Every structure is written in structure tokens, then in C-alpha cells.
Amino acid sequence: MSGDTRTREPGEVFGPRMTLFADMLSVGLATAAACLPLLTAPAALSTACAVLRGAREDQPVTAGRYFALLRRRLRAGDLVAGAAALAGALLFAADLALAGAGAGLPGAPLFAVTAAAIGACATVAALRACARPESLDDWPAALREAARDAVRDMGGSGLVLLAVATAAVCAWVLVPLALLAPGPLALALTAVDMRWAAARY
Numbered sequence: 001m002s003g004d005t006r007t008r009e010p011g012e013v014f015g016p017r018m019t020l021f022a023d024m025l026s027v028g029l030a031t032a033a034a035c036l037p038l039l040t041a042p043a044a045l046s047t048a049c050a051v052l053r054g055a056r057e058d059q060p061v062t063a064g065r066y067f068a069l070l071r072r073r074l075r076a077g078d079l080v081a082g083a084a085a086l087a088g089a090l091l092f093a094a095d096l097a098l099a100g101a102g103a104g105l106p107g108a109p110l111f112a113v114t115a116a117a118i119g120a121c122a123t124v125a126a127l128r129a130c131a132r133p134e135s136l137d138d139w140p141a142a143l144r145e146a147a148r149d150a151v152r153d154m155g156g157s158g159l160v161l162l163a164v165a166t167a168a169v170c171a172w173v174l175v176p177l178a179l180l181a182p183g184p185l186a187l188a189l190t191a192v193d194m195r196w197a198a199a200r201y
Helices: 017-036 041-057 063-073 075-099 108-131 138-153 154-173 175-179 181-201
Strands: none
Touching: 017 041, 017 063, 017 175, 017 181, 041 075, 041 108, 041 181, 063 108, 075 108, 075 138, 108 138, 108 154, 108 181, 138 154, 138 175, 138 181, 154 175
8 A cells, every 4th residue: 555565664673564554553542542432433434444544655554644734624524424324224223123122923034034144245335435526525425436346346345344343353353443443444445445546437
């Protein structure tokens, strides 16, 4: 994601790839903190993707730049996006709980599979929207483009689901890793978006 990841400066112990990895973890911690109010989660993840995307232009990938960008962009549209994401997550959880409670009823397994499939598609579209540059100032446009990308780039959508599953498993195995998970997730989302953008042009 950065311009030159193969060389080291004189006296540098670690190469640029390791430096970017460390920066990504610091941005991940900042993102985890910014997500705590829940309504700020989409803006927090979108900002992390924007900061990581800036590494290609040699912009600093630091928690300081992350919070500076986040402070400039938190506005009504971001909070509405957060409320919509929270409502969707609660609805999905309620559907799964309903499917589990009615496991013995006819059609319950099909309902559970359908709800899981819809939830997975919505999750991919929402996460890919966070990685879109449009999410910095226009969430509806970002979501429209992300939905198109999710359908046209099935491989990338699969990678997004894999990244989410990996983050969830890591957090489940060792709870403190949940604080670091947003960094690798944002990096994966940014890489998928940039890969698809390069393939289109």
C-alpha cells in the first residue's frame, strides 16, 4: 500500500512493511476507541480506511492523523449512518434469535438460512461502503457504489467475509485482540477496494 516497501533507510531496524503493520495496529486501537459510542462506528471505520489509503501517497498513518480526520468529519450524516447500522445489526440479531426460538416450527431452518444470507450481503455492502472514498462525505453514494462492487466483485466480497470471520475468531479466542481487530479489518477493506479499483481501470 505504500510506494516503496522493499528498501530500508540506513540504520532502520525494520523495513517499511513492518512499519506500516505497526501503524495499522495503532490506527486499529484508535478505531476501536472511536467505535465505543456505537453510533460513530461507520465513521470510525471509514476514517481508518481513508488513513490507510493515504499510505500510497506517503501520508502519515498515525493515530494522531486518524483523530484529526475523524474530528473534521463527524456530522449528522455520519451519526445517521451509525444509527442505521446499529438498527440493522439489532434487527439481524432479533431475526436469528427468532429463528433459534422457533427451531421446531416448519420453515424455521429456511428462515434462518435466508436471514443469515441477507445479513451477510448487507454486512459486505456496508463494510465495502466504509472503504469507498465517497464515505468521507456522501454515505448514500458510497453505499450505492459498494452494493454494485459487492455484486460485480464476488472475489473481493468473499475476502471481506473472510476478514470479518478472521477478526471475529481472533476476538473470540483472545478477547483483548478485539481492540486490535479494526486495524487489520480496515486494511483488508482498503486493499479489496483498491484492488477492485485497479481492476476496473
